[in-house]
Amino acid sequence: MPxxxxxxxxxxxxxxxxxxxxxxxxIHVKYQNDxxxxxxxxxxxxxxxxxKAQMKLLQAWIELHKDELLADWHLxxxxxxxxxxxxxx
Numbered sequence: 001m002p003x004x005x006x007x008x009x010x011x012x013x014x015x016x017x018x019x020x021x022x023x024x025x026x027i028h029v030k031y032q033n034d035x036x037x038x039x040x041x042x043x044x045x046x047x048x049x050x051x052k053a054q055m056k057l058l059q060a061w062i063e064l065h066k067d068e069l070l071a072d073w074h075l076x077x078x079x080x081x082x083x084x085x086x087x088x089x
Contacts, residue, residue, distance in 0.1 A: 001028070004072060007061065007087035010054055014076045025073040029058055040073060041066035061088040 004027075005012040013028040025040045029050060036048040036055070043059040050058070062069065065085050072082035 002082060004082050005061070005065075005085045005087050007089070008054070008057055010050070010058055010061075012058075012061075012085075014072055014082045016076050016079055025070060027062075027069065038062065040069040057088055064088070 001013050001015045003011050004014050009031055011030045013030070015028060026037050026046055027040060029036050029038060031050040031054045034048070034050040036050045036058075037046040038044065038058065039046055040062060043062045045055075049055075068083070068085050072085065076082045
């Protein structure tokens with residue numbers, strides 16, 4: 001489960017071969033003790049939650065990097081290492 005980006009205490013992960021449970025492209029995100037699974041590219045919450053302020057930052061980051069996220073998703077479900085993505089600044 002490689003971390004593909006980190007910003008403002010938010011850590012974004014993409015699991016290998018992780019297309020069975022949620023059936024669509026998504027990322028796993030941790031912030032302190034909270035976790036959320038978010039669909040890409042639309043930012044819909046599939047499971048869990050993080051504080052509202054961090055969720056807004058995450059959704060802005062997803063919007064900026066949706067093409068890269070989808071490319072990484074295709075790599076990860078094929079068992080390949082996804083690339084790191086620039087953090088939100």
